[in-house]
Amino acid sequence: xxxxxxYMDYAATTPVDQDxxxxxxxxxxxxxxNSSSIHSFGxxxxxxxxxxxxxxxxxxxxxxxxxxFTSGATEGNNMVIKGIxxxxxxxxxxxxxxxxxxxxxxxxxxxxxxxRIVKDGLAEVSFIPVDKNGIVSIExxxxxxxxxxxxxxxxxxxxxxxxxxxxxxxxxLVTELNTVKKKKxxxxxxxxxxINYLDCNVGNLGVDMLTISAHKIYGPKGVGALYIKKxxxxxxxIDGGGQELKLRAGTLNVTGIVxxxxxxxxxxxxxxxxxxxxxxxxxxxDGILSSISRSSLNGDKEYRLPNNANIxxxxxxxxxxxxxxxxxxxxxxxxxxxxxxxxxxSHVLKAMGITDFGAHSSIRFSLGRQTTTEEVNYVVSIMPGxxxxxxxxxxxxx
Amino acid sequence: MxxxxxxxxxxxxxxxxxxxxxxxxxxxxxxxxxxMMTIYLKISDDEVIEDISxxxxxxxxxxxTSSMITELAKGKTLKEAEAIxxxxxxxxxxxxxxxxxxxxxxxxxxxxxxxxxxxETK
Numbered sequence: 001x002x003x004x005x006x007y008m009d010y011a012a013t014t015p016v017d018q019d020x021x022x023x024x025x026x027x028x029x030x031x032x033x034n035s036s037s038i039h040s041f042g043x044x045x046x047x048x049x050x051x052x053x054x055x056x057x058x059x060x061x062x063x064x065x066x067x068x069f070t071s072g073a074t075e076g077n078n079m080v081i082k083g084i085x086x087x088x089x090x091x092x093x094x095x096x097x098x099x100x101x102x103x104x105x106x107x108x109x110x111x112x113x114x115x116r117i118v119k120d121g122l123a124e125v126s127f128i129p130v131d132k133n134g135i136v137s138i139e140x141x142x143x144x145x146x147x148x149x150x151x152x153x154x155x156x157x158x159x160x161x162x163x164x165x166x167x168x169x170x171x172x173l174v175t176e177l178n179t180v181k182k183k184k185x186x187x188x189x190x191x192x193x194x195i196n197y198l199d200c201n202v203g204n205l206g207v208d209m210l211t212i213s214a215h216k217i218y219g220p221k222g223v224g225a226l227y228i229k230k231x232x233x234x235x236x237x238i239d240g241g242g243q244e245l246k247l248r249a250g251t252l253n254v255t256g257i258v259x260x261x262x263x264x265x266x267x268x269x270x271x272x273x274x275x276x277x278x279x280x281x282x283x284x285x286d287g288i289l290s291s292i293s294r295s296s297l298n299g300d301k302e303y304r305l306p307n308n309a310n311i312x313x314x315x316x317x318x319x320x321x322x323x324x325x326x327x328x329x330x331x332x333x334x335x336x337x338x339x340x341x342x343x344x345x346s347h348v349l350k351a352m353g354i355t356d357f358g359a360h361s362s363i364r365f366s367l368g369r370q371t372t373t374e375e376v377n378y379v380v381s382i383m384p385g386x387x388x389x390x391x392x393x394x395x396x397x398x
Numbered sequence: 399m400x401x402x403x404x405x406x407x408x409x410x411x412x413x414x415x416x417x418x419x420x421x422x423x424x425x426x427x428x429x430x431x432x433x434m435m436t437i438y439l440k441i442s443d444d445e446v447i448e449d450i451s452x453x454x455x456x457x458x459x460x461x462x463t464s465s466m467i468t469e470l471a472k473g474k475t476l477k478e479a480e481a482i483x484x485x486x487x488x489x490x491x492x493x494x495x496x497x498x499x500x501x502x503x504x505x506x507x508x509x510x511x512x513x514x515x516x517x518e519t520k
Contacts, residue, residue, distance in 0.1 A: 317457050319458060320456070320458055320461060338432070338457035343431045343497070356432050359432075360432040392414065393454055394456075395416060
C-alpha cells in the first residue's frame, strides 16, 4: 500500500516521542550498568532511574519513595488487586475475605485479577454499575461499602469509550468515610489513559494508589509505574532481589524507566494542544454522524477524553469495518466480538446498556499528538462508502 | 491474518444480495460472536439450485465463507449442496484462522437450513 497511513489508535499505543528516545539512548550501551550495582556503572544507571522517579513523583505530586516501577499498567493493576487481597495486614484486620469494589468497566487486567482472587477464595467483590454514558454514581458506591471493604478501584478514564469517572469525588468520599470507619478503605485508580489529559495530582484525587503505563503517553512499551501512598499495606507479588523497596523484585528496566520519566515530564508542555485534539475529535464525530445514517456515539460526549470517539454503525460489523479502513490506510480498534481473542463483545459497551449488536458494530477512533485536520477529513470522507458497502452485504439497505 | 482468497471474497463478494422470488430462505445467527447470515435459494422443478444469494452481517471471515458457499452450491442439486461440509469451504478459501473456523460452520448451517425449509414446504 503506497497510500497515506493514518493512525487513529492512540488509545492502544503511542509512538515514542523523539526527545524521549534521545533521552533513553545513552542508557542502552553507555550507562548500561545494573542500577542495583554499587560501582560506577551501577551508579550511572541509578542516576537515570532516580531522575525518572523524581519526574514521575513531581508529576503526581507525591514523594519519590512512593513510586514503584513496573512492567506496565497490567502488572501495576495486578499488584494492587492481588497485593491487597493477600496482604497479611489486611487479612488480619479485615478477615479472610476482604471486600473489594470495582467498576464494571475496568480494564480486563483488573477484572481478571479480581475474578482470580474471588475464585481462590481470597476476597469478595462488588461491581459498581455504570449509567448509559459509562459513568459511575457516588451514591451507588456508598451503598456498596461494607465494614470489610478494603479497596475501591475505579479507572480514571476508560480505554474504550474515553468516559471520565469522578475520581476526586470518590476520593473525597473515601477520605470522609475513613475519618469514622474502623477499617480504612484504600482507593486506587488506573490512570493509564488519563495521564495525557487529566489532573493526576494524587492529593487532589485522594487516591492511595495510581497506575501509569509508559506506552500510552509517548514512552516505550514494557514499563510503567505504580504510586503507592506511604502506609498502604500492599503485599509483594514478585519475590527476589529486594529491589523497589522490596515491593517488586527484578533488575530495573533502566532504559524504559528513563523513557517513562522523560515522557511524563513532557505531558504538561503538550497539554496546551489538548483543546486542538478535542476540536479535531469533535470534527470527526460530527462529520461521521452527519454523513452516515443510523450511526451513534457511545458514551457521554462531554465527560470523555478529548481524543476518543467510539461510534456504532447499524448494519455493519466492526472487524469488517476495521479491515476496510485498514485497506485504505487507516488504523482503528473495534469492540466487536469477532475481533476479540475470546469472541466476546466489549464488556464496557455491554455495561453501558449497549446491545450486543451495538458492540458488534462499534469502532473506536482515538486521536493523538500527530493527528492532523487532513487526516480527520480523509477518514470522514471514506467512512460513508465503507458503511454503505457493508450494509449492501448485510442487506440492511433494503 | 487472512488468505488472499478470503480477502478477494471479502472485497468482491459473489452472489451478494436478495432474490425477490426465492424458493427458500435459511437465516442463522451465531450467539457467540453476533454474526448473522441469510441464504436465499431459487430451486428449479428438478431440484437444482438455479440461483443463490446471501446477506451477511459479520466479519471478514463470515462474509468470505458465505460468498464462497454460494459459489460452491450454485448449479448443484440439493443433494450435492447438502453434502457440502465446512472443510470444503475452508479448503476453497485456502485457509482460515482457527478462531474463524466457526464462520465456515455457520455458512454450511445457513445453506442446510434453507434446503430444509424447502423440503418442509414441498
